[in-house]
Amino acid sequence: MNISLIDKRVLSLSLSHLDAKESESDGQIHIKIGSEIFTKKDDVTLFRVRYPFNLEIKGLVKISLLYDFDFKSDSDITPETLSSELLTITAPTL
Numbered sequence: 001m002n003i004s005l006i007d008k009r010v011l012s013l014s015l016s017h018l019d020a021k022e023s024e025s026d027g028q029i030h031i032k033i034g035s036e037i038f039t040k041k042d043d044v045t046l047f048r049v050r051y052p053f054n055l056e057i058k059g060l061v062k063i064s065l066l067y068d069f070d071f072k073s074d075s076d077i078t079p080e081t082l083s084s085e086l087l088t089i090t091a092p093t094l
Contacts, residue, residue: 001081003091007070011050014064018056030056037082044076049091 031054038048053065071091073081081087 001073001075001086003071003073003086005069006046006072007068009068011066011068012064013066014062016062018058018060018062028058030054030058035087037087039077039082045073047071047073047077047082047087049087 036050040046
C-alpha cells in the first residue's frame with residue numbers, strides 16, 4: 001500500500017511558564033508524543049493522523065503542539081492498516 005500526504009496543519013501551539021512544583025515528571029525534561037487516527041466514512045482511502053506533542057522542562061516551560069496530517073492511500077484502509085507500522089512509522093516521515 002502506498003500513501004501520499006495531501007495536507008498538513010498545526011491545530012494549536014501553546015507555551016506556558018512552569019514553576020518547579022507544577023512539573024509532571026521527576027526528570028529535568030519530559031517529552032510525550034501520541035497519535036490518533038481518523039478515517040473518512042464516505043471515502044475509505046482517506047485518513048487523518050493527529051499527533052499531540054508535549055515538551056516540559058522542569059521549572060521552566062511547557063510546550064504543547066497539536067498537528068494533523070491528511071493522507072490518501074491507493075487502496076482501502078482496513079483495521080489491519082490502522083494498527084500497522086505504516087501509520088506510526090512511515091506516515092510521520094512523509
